[in-house]
Amino acid sequence: MIVPPRLIVQRAQKSSSDKGRQVRINGVRAKNAINGVRVIIASSYFYSDPVYSGCYHDRQIIQTACSMEKSPIARFYGELKRRKVLRVGAVYAVVSWVVVEIASVMFPELLLPDWSVRLVIALLVIGFPVALVLAWAFELKPEGIRPDPGIVADPADPSPAKEEDIALPPKEGFDSVAVLPFLNLSNDPDNEYFSDGISEELLNRLCKLPQLTVASRTSSFSFKGKDVDMGTVAGQLGVDAILEGSVRRSGDRVRISAQLIDGRSDRHLWSENYDRELTDVFAVQDEIAKNIVDALELSLTPAQRQLIRREETTTNIDAYDFYLRGRYFVERGDVDTGQKMFENAIEVDADYALAWAGAADCHSWRCMWYEVSPESKKMADECSLKALQLAPGLAEAHASRGYALTANGKYADAEVAFNTAIDLDPQLYEAHYYAGRAYFSQGKMREAADAFKQANAVRPDDPTSAALRCTALRTLGDETELAVAGKRCIEIFERHLALNPDDALAWSRAAVDLVLFGDSEKGLEYADRAYKLKPEFCCYNVACAYVLAGKTDRALELLEQHARKGAVQKDWLARDSDWDAVRDDPRFKAIEEIVG
Structure with a gap:
């Protein structure tokens, strides 16, 4: 409705x-x-x-x-209360009265001059406005006295407030946050992978809390290198708070600075600097995550506190360094280099479960997007199994195993792996998302739609899960739910593409949805843009957009091109309702034979 x-x-x-x-x-x-x-x-x-x-x-x-x-007077009074000026004034008055009473009794007994009591009273009177000014300007926090950056409107100014100056009423707490990429302040610009990795680690830990909505990495990192005020960032990402910081790495030491900012008032909620040995980086991440939770006043269960203090599967900083490099390259679409970095991490620490899982994901990813080769399927299976053997309690290892089993067509076993991952970490996006793909490949569209829905609940700004949910609903014929999901999906795509104009995959998926919901002209324009950006990466989706728009010749040409590269998954193609209109076409049947 x-x-x-x-x-x-x-x-x-x-x-x-x-x-x-x-x-x-x-x-x-x-x-x-x-x-x-x-x-x-x-x-x-x-x-x-x-x-x-x-x-x-x-x-x-x-x-x-x-x-x-x-009214302005009421707002001014509220600001006095927020800054505790009234409380300071009351406490100062009580303490001053006590001091005067003690001076009146003690000074004569000490044979001090009569004017000494009057001097005490005069000093206390002079100190009263000074105390109020200090209370207004500074906050007393656990880490010490800090300036209060909050700004109150001038009650004497009758002019109407500008739209951007209107403050929201105080919230009982914060329920959404974005983690911006930490600045790399090291002398070596190549250390950017390390600062990005620290940011991603913190983002992933916060994502494990169901009471906190966390902007996705793609959305948050779209502001990297941009000089934008925190209010604008919070507004565009739709979050209450922003975590930003910097990393300076020098030799065996690292300095990490982090600060949590109220996105509405630009007020600092918490900040801290950490000067540690590089080997202490895991403990620093734990401390930062805990301090963020405390600053946002979140109530966590013991299990949730354990999740954000994830036990690392290596203590070797060199292996961890290679792991961060691997994640850095994979996020940028360089799967080959990313895989090499994960393999380097394994060479340094053969028991590093997350590195094995990362290597497995690279092989599975290659099967999904580039080439479904026997070698990639075999390596995905072996690496994911090794990760699971090393860390049977690690949700990421089970999700990686499920992904590899899906690439090998072992869907029943994949479902068990994904369900185990979700039991261990209900907020693990990858477990929900790849479970959805496994269900889709089997033709279990209701389960697929539900899994994509849960993935999108974990990452509300993620266009991929929203788009695939629409595809599953369309195959089910659920027009009512599809209408609601489709409109929301297009809104997500518009926000995402505004922040990430070079995301070819997002352009191609948006193209499919636009054509599906009646805007073929705009959809094909999106499809062409995607194909120009990364033809090898989004060819299948572009072909889907063309076939839905009735451009059969172009659609089959692109599909055949993609199939001859070994990049089309047989089970997915068989279940994808986008191709229902041409399944009897001899050209489509010929492509099915190529796919095998």
């Missing part, structure tokens, strides 16, 4: 039933009874889908409504 955009503001009686009730808008909790004004908001689209229920998509409306919340 889709509710049309509307904003209704009506007077309401303050009652116990209204007091404290909450509405939730784009991750922002706000009172629905504000100074006697009840705000009923529905904007953009409201999804009845359980994963997205209660999520409205227009931050602007709640900002406008909240701007009616308080």
Whole structure:
């Protein structure tokens, strides 16, 4: 069900039933009874889908409504309370009274001059405004006294606040965060892989918490090297808080600086510097993750605390260094170099389970996107099995095993591996996503749609899982659910492509959805753009867009080209409903024979 955009503001009686009730808008909790004004908001689209229920998509409306919340005097009074100025004043007055009483009794007994008591009173009076000013300007935190960067509007200024100056009401907590790529401050620019790796490790740890929505790596890293203020970043990523920092590596030492910033007020929630031996980098990551959780005031179960303090499967810093290099290259699409780095890590530490899993994923990835070769399938199987033997309690090892089993067509065993990974870590995106692909390849479309839905719940800004869910729903013939999922999918693609204009795979998948939902002209334009960026990587999706648009000749030409490279998966092609209209075409049957 889709509710049309509307904003209704009506007077309401303050009652116990209204007091404290909450509405939730784009991750922002706000009172629905504000100074006697009840705000009923529905904007953009409201999804009845359980994963997205209660999520409205227009931050602007709640900002406008909240701007009616308080008068300038009330806002100033609220700022006095927030900065604890009133509390400091009250405590100062009480302490001053006690000091004066003691001086009045003790000074005469000590034979001090009569004017000495008056001097004490005068000094206390002079110190009162000084104490208030200091209370206004500084915050007392566990790490010491820090400046308070919050800004309060001038109550004497009657001019209306600008849209960007309107503050949201204080939240009870934070429920979304983005981890920006840490700056590489090392003398060697080639150490960028290390700073990126630290950022990704922290992002992955925070992703394990279901009560916290974490912007995906792709979205967060789109701001790398850009000079953008934190408010803009938070707005574009739709998060409450931003984690940023820097890494300086020199010899066997590393300095990591991290700071957590409120994306709405630009106020520092927490910051810390860590000067450690390089071998202590694992402990530093644990400390940072714990401090972020504490700063965001999240309540964790013992199991969740253990998840963010993941036990490392190596203590060898050289092996870890190669592992980070491998991740760095794989994220940039250089699977061959990434695989080599994982193999180097294994040479240094043959018991490094994550390195074995990384190598297995490279072989499985090659089967999925480039060439389904017997050698790649064999290596994916062997490496993933080794990772599982070394670390049977590691969710990533089970997910990697499931991925390799899928590449080898052993779907029943793959399902068991994915389910085990999800039991160990319910927030592991890869387990849900690749389970969806395994279900799809078997024709289990309902299970596939549900798995892609869960993957998208873990990463709400991920276009891939959203797009494949639409494909599964279309194959099922579930038009009602497809209409809702499709509209949301296109919105995700628009935001993603605005941040990542060079993502060829995203362009190609967006092309399929646009054609599917009636905009063939724009869809084919997207398809052509994707093909120009990376033809070998998105050829299959581009072909799907063309066949859905009725351009059969071009679609079959691209599909045959991709099939002759050994890059088309037989089971996937057999289940993909995009090709239903041409399955009886002799040219398509010839391609099926090529695929095998």
